Amino acid sequence: MSSRIRWSGAVLGVLGIATTLVLHWMVFFWVPTERTMGVVQRIFYIHVPAAWVAFMAFGIVAICSAMYLWLKDERLDMAAASAAEGGMLFTTIVLLTGPLWGRVAWGTWWTWEPRLTLTLLLWFIYLGYFLVRSSTENPQRGKRFAAVVGIVGALDIPLIHISVQWFRSLHPAPVVMRPDGPSLHPDMLATLFVGLGASTLVFFSFFLFRYGLERMEQALAHREMVAEAAPRPEGVTS
């Protein structure tokens, strides 16, 4: 892995951990408790940032995948695969923390309402992304198929966002991205933004390390391919 990637990842990681510690202090000691839901509402500060990072990651997957299909640059495919892995992780966090909040706030672990269903669908789409990548005999073809899945999958993201306005939903209407400004208490809004910053920094740190790993794996595969193609001395069989 190049030292630039390693150092950038390390710096972002340290900043991410520091911001995460600040976030935990704010969540447990500083931010006021929500009046109707009580302390369980504090899951909000990990649930929403995880969703934000998941959507951002899948946006990166879609952009890199589209550019990969156009330019055929392997680095774009590696970036897409790295972002997809991070996106899967943060979508899993969203899907596991949401029911824990919903059980107390709504009285149910899960319901097939539009936003939950579309988020689960997103998780399965990106599971499909990795399955498609690894299931073809020709790796280049697998990458191309996966790129198409990555682009199509990202179409689910705006649907998740507007589903609470288009359909009847247990999820509340947006409290931050509103035309007339956020309706959250300023302290809650500040905590949310620290959470968004922390999860974004952590994601990009991991993304860089994962991208470096992808490049090293490709270098290893290339070296093995060259070694196999090299002429062997007479009498030596593989």
Added chain:
Amino acid sequence: MRLFGTFILLALLLSVPDLAIAQGLPSGDALASQNLRGYTHMFIAYSIAWFLVIGWVISIARRLGRVERALND
């Protein structure tokens, strides 16, 4: 190093509910009961997030180590 990491992780996980409860439960049995369940769910939610993130870090570190060793051979 691994033992130190495990210790830090355990300390963090064990301290989360204490930190939350340190803010004080409101009076009233029903509200206290609902809040207690809220604390439990919040603790589990944050623990899950920590476990998944740390698991991913360990996974990347192991894969990096394996590829680095293979490249150095």
